Amino acid sequence: MHPPPRRRRAVRRLWTAALAALALPLTMLSSGTTPAQAAALQCSVDYKTNDWGSGFTVDLTLTNRGTDVIDGWTLTYAYAGNQKLGNGWNGTWSQSGQNITVKNAAHNARVAAGAAVSTGAQFSYSGSNAAPTSFAVNGTPCTGAHQPPIAVLTSPAAGAVYTQGEAVPLAATAAAADNATISKVEFYDDTRLLGTDTSAPYSLSVSNLAVGGHSLVAKAYDSMGASADSTPVGITVAAGPTVVASPLQLGVQSGKSGTYEVKLSKQPASNVTVTSARASGNANLSVTAGASLTFTPQNWNTAQKVTVTAASTGTGSAVFESTAAGHSKAAVTVTQLAAAKTYDARFLELYGKITNPANGYFSPEGIPYHSVETLIVEAPD
Template sequence: MQRLRPRRPRRHLTALTAALALPLGLLAAGAGAGTAQAAALACSVDYKANDWGSGFTAELTLTNRGTAAINGWTLTYSYAGDQKLTNGWSGVWSQSGKNVTVTNAGWNGTIAAGAAVTAGGQFTYSGANTAPTNFAVNGTPCAGAHQPPVAVLTSPAAGAVYAQGDAVPLAATAAAADGATVDKVEFYSDTTLLGTDTTAPFTYSAAGLATGAHSLYAKAYDSQGASGESAPVGITVAAGPALVASPGQLAVRQGSTGTFDLKLSKAPAANVTVTVARTSGNTGLTASPATLTFTPANWNTAQKVTVTAAATGTGVAVFTASAPGHAKAEVQATQLAADSTYDARFLDLYGKITNPANGYFSPEGIPYHSVETLIVEAPDHGHETTSEAYSYLIWLQAMYGKITGDWTKFNGAWDIMEKFMIPTHADQPT
């Protein structure tokens, strides 16, 4: 089970990239000594395929790497297998044997220096579907592959909680391929650029983040102009010091126990005594110890709380951890029948899927189709990904409600879908 980051049987995503930036001087036909030389043409082609086993869509992004505009372009390449063109868009597509030709449409024939155009096609095939590499534009080869840089956000940890006003330490590693070097790393919260570092180790101290959920990531740029983003990390900025509980829910079968972790969001000036108590729900569930002590030295080391279920009874209880000067943390525990193996396994997996540290949801609660950050599932670039991810979310919360009797998460899933997936009347007036 898997960005929703569990995987259903689905068409597998294949992302294959071919790129080049090798300027090739072209002499005018019949040029001799003293004849002006034509502007050098340099190109790169980024190729991505979305493969579902018997067919695929191919997206080709042609970038003008030269210093002069390209006025009219014809892109050619060939497949090694029996790939057959069905249709294409954003260009005039044709195929002869294994060779594919794409000529510009009337509206995208001019590519300014440094600009790019994208065209796509749909194909059927059997056997292997190896990505092509022999691209050419107007007869000039776009040979040689250049992979984008790789960035990994190493700090903060996913699911971390910070107090408002405290700086969030951002750090990333980045590596470039094919002899390129990393020029800079940018740090983002959602779409907001927080800061930039041009030297390794790449770090930035983000102060002044607003309270609420933040999706942080790093974006690396290399010396050949390529860029690559890290996987996002979700954190929370609390209004002040807070208690942090993980997981936020757990299942305990009759006569058994389960545990959750507690720690503080920031170092205290003095010892902090945390009280853990059942604040609502099923009295057949109890928690121990009732108090925990955190010091300026161990505030970030998780301490375990054990929840014990009575031999009889079922139902949900909410346990609240509280401490002076700290925002509280709540954990929802569900007591299950002793023989409810399926229910217990479901809630165990549910806890993993909904744990912010595991990356299946954005900080706002938006579900990911899989943990990868780039998914192209259909020619319309995401419609199927979005609909299937939200369909899974509704099913997931419906099952949770059926097992626990708590339907608030199910209702919340509909609210999230209506807020983030369904366009408003202003965005879709017709």
């Protein structure tokens, strides 16, 4: 027995409605997106560069501003100039013309509500390098390129030396963009949180730093959830007064001279004589100027030069020590290079600069404090 025609039509309408209701979820399921995600996806992108004139690195921070998880993301944007992608990290980067596409890596595919992930790349260019004006994630436009805050660590001074137990004064300035406000500034010793200040002027005093090198950083947060680190500042905590030398690595070509600088870490009560000489190693290297330098209570913090000269032949390294009564000594490694090794000398010069404890990127033992990406973006050229 079959149902009457009117009832059959009603049943067909119910089946049609049911299939139509199922069609959207099934379509969304095949694309990996739910209706809630499609409707709720909200995002912002912080765009930060380090530009040296013919190339730059970019650091992109994608923040999930919605209430649902982003489970897999593709970020797209475009440049207006001739920027050319070199390589990227924390994501798969590709370029088509002026259009850039970044797909998530396996470890950062999932972005919880309110959370953020970062990705970066290196580009070359000529002419102008204008920032992109819009971004999209999974095809949904973001709320624009909200610029992260700017944090600057104004104290202590780079390269400062403190005595163990002495208070180290930390101070920072912070500014927010896009009508946001600064919510707090955190102070770090490498990755260790030292303290937080929520109102300007942002400052902190610490006196429990261990003897050795320290990389200090200020991290600012704004009211829109963006954050940014300051350039690191390197300081040294000594057990007592010490002779300070810079750089700690020096290359000298045969037949030529090079210099390093010395000063005192603390103001003395009376004059102090600093004596510099080869302590061990290559005998073809010798101090030819600045072997004995006098520091007074007035000029103790003004660097004076020690000149090291290499003989016309020979290669190898030597350790030079600068010593003073009542002070810990400073040691500098000087390497004699062949006369033709101009590039090697330049390499050692740059290596000495980047490993200078005042920069805050490497410990006195030569161990980097920060990631390779941070070093690429922020280290001095």
